[in-house]
Amino acid sequence: MTDFNEPISTRNLDQYGHAELPWSRPRDILAGETASADLTFFVSTVRPDGRPHSAGVGAVWVDDALYFKGGPGTRRSRNLALNPACSVSVRLPGIDLVLNGEAHRVTDSATLExxxxxxRTGGWPVSVEGDAxxxxxxxxxxxPAPWxxxxxxxxxxxxxAGxxxxGATRWDFANG
Known part of the structure; x- marks a missing residue:
């Protein structure tokens, strides 16, 4: 698994003289609060004709990675099956965050569990059934389930950061 503890490069985007923000600021909030806080994540994918699609999702940060779900018939899942490129946006306490990358389906039972x-620590009584x-x-x-x-x-x-x-900062990671 790729380690996202530190970006490979950082660029200060702030125009008011504030220092660049450390990646640890949003990462620590994601790691500590995604399971229990009332956060809404929005996943943006690309339709086959190139038009964007966005949907609110429940997401969690586990072992330095963001995970989210979607039924196989949802527009989000159908888009990702054809093109894994996506963005995930969330307003965290004190900082708005956009994560860009590729989302791939997870089917291994250890990760699903x-x-x-x-x-479940956040109150959603989910279980693993097969590869979903x-x-x-x-x-x-x-x-509808399964997801x-x-x-x-x-x-x-x-x-x-609000x-x-x-400040405002861009972090680039090795997978970019």
Missing amino acids: RVAAVY LTAPFTAPSAG HLYRLTLHDAVGV AEPH
Whole structure:
């Protein structure tokens, strides 16, 4: 698994003289709060005709990677099957974040179990069934169960801090 603890390059995008933001700021929030905080992530994918598609999803940060779900019949899952390029946006406490990369379906049982356990700590009673997730309920945007699990391979990220210390930064990762 790729280690996203540190980016390979960082670029300060702030025009007001603030220092560049450390990647640890959004990463630590993702690692500590995605399972329990009321965060809404938006996944943007590309339709076969090139038009964008966005949908709110429940996502969790597990072992330095972002995971999200989608039913096989959802526009998101159909788009990712053809083109894994996507962006994930979220407003974290004190910093807005956009993660860009590729999302690929996860089917190995060990990872499915590990991510399901994290979802359960946040109150969603999910379980693994075959190579997918299932539960008695989910958000309407996920489609009916079972749900595919996707892992975002991070290429780059942009953060804009709305709380001290302010700033705007782009982080590039080895997968970009």
